[in-house]
Amino acid sequence: MKVSVPATSANLGPGFDCLGLAISMKNQVIIRPSKFHSVSLKGEGANNPALKDNNMFISIFNDFYHNLSYKKRHFRFEFQNEIPLSRGLGSSSAVIVSAIASAYAIEGIKLEKDKLLNLALAYESHPDNITPAVMGGFNVACVQENEVRYIRKEIPKSLKAVVVVPNRAISTQLSRKTLPFKYSKEDTVFNISHSSLLTAAFMAEDWEMLKHASYDQVHQKYRMKQMPELFDVQKTSLKEGALMSTLSGSGSTLFSMSYADDSKNLEKALKLKFPHFKVFVADFDNSGVRVEI
Numbered sequence: 001m002k003v004s005v006p007a008t009s010a011n012l013g014p015g016f017d018c019l020g021l022a023i024s025m026k027n028q029v030i031i032r033p034s035k036f037h038s039v040s041l042k043g044e045g046a047n048n049p050a051l052k053d054n055n056m057f058i059s060i061f062n063d064f065y066h067n068l069s070y071k072k073r074h075f076r077f078e079f080q081n082e083i084p085l086s087r088g089l090g091s092s093s094a095v096i097v098s099a100i101a102s103a104y105a106i107e108g109i110k111l112e113k114d115k116l117l118n119l120a121l122a123y124e125s126h127p128d129n130i131t132p133a134v135m136g137g138f139n140v141a142c143v144q145e146n147e148v149r150y151i152r153k154e155i156p157k158s159l160k161a162v163v164v165v166p167n168r169a170i171s172t173q174l175s176r177k178t179l180p181f182k183y184s185k186e187d188t189v190f191n192i193s194h195s196s197l198l199t200a201a202f203m204a205e206d207w208e209m210l211k212h213a214s215y216d217q218v219h220q221k222y223r224m225k226q227m228p229e230l231f232d233v234q235k236t237s238l239k240e241g242a243l244m245s246t247l248s249g250s251g252s253t254l255f256s257m258s259y260a261d262d263s264k265n266l267e268k269a270l271k272l273k274f275p276h277f278k279v280f281v282a283d284f285d286n287s288g289v290r291v292e293i
Ligand SMILES: Nc1ncnc2c1ncn2[C@@H]1O[C@H](COP(=O)(O)OP(=O)(O)O)[C@@H](O)[C@H]1O
Pocket: 027, 044, 045, 051, 055, 056, 057, 081, 084, 085, 086, 087, 088, 089, 090, 091, 092, 093, 095, 170, 171, 172, 173, 249, 250
């Protein structure tokens, strides 16, 4: 049985904890019944011993598997990870979503995507990564009485993600603690209006509006000042043809969206100016989690 989940970029500037989209880089796990428990890891995190000994995927998988099954089976888990850990590309959401989907699939129990999304919410309280991880595409989401309410939109092939990944991990949990406890009315209105405009721009496919709509006052400046070079990455991206350029999730990745025709030039300019960062172009993912029995 094979499960794959895409990377995600959350917030998209002003949409703190409510906007996110899926990017075509995936974490994949193959699970087979086996005489003994065993784990193999390839790609991102392969050299991280914590992922072998105390793997978040396996602990969430076990939570669900033991509830769903009376059998005591052992499994071999083969992980192939493309999503870097703690870089703001939704690695933890991918783990949560794939672990829950796998536990149901291995027991042959059908799990609707909406139910999967609401189960994932118990492990990650903000819905901006888990929603695109499950559904693919661009998503606007909020939580009401422990349920995610969302609207999704496919992202056309004529757009690409241009991603700059610094070699510095930032824990989402710690980064959230650095944000202010309270915001002024001005900052609140600023973000509500920009986030609404950004959502409308995605829905109307008015890509030229993204540049105006993607400003934020509630989280990026606090987070990016811990790595000030990110301001330069953002400025350069916008100057070199990005339609929008925002801190991805809690960072440290900077996410840009561009027309497919401009993406290679943007990638080249960013590679030239920031040779110490990993820079690449990726497609958007419109499928979300995939389960193959
Ligand atoms: N492939 C993986 N396998 C197991 N656990 C993972 C994996 N990727 C991420 N994690 C867990 O998620 C944590 C990172 O979560 P977080 O700080 O929210 O970063 P991100 O922005 O990438 O979601 C890691 O410290 C680890 O506990």
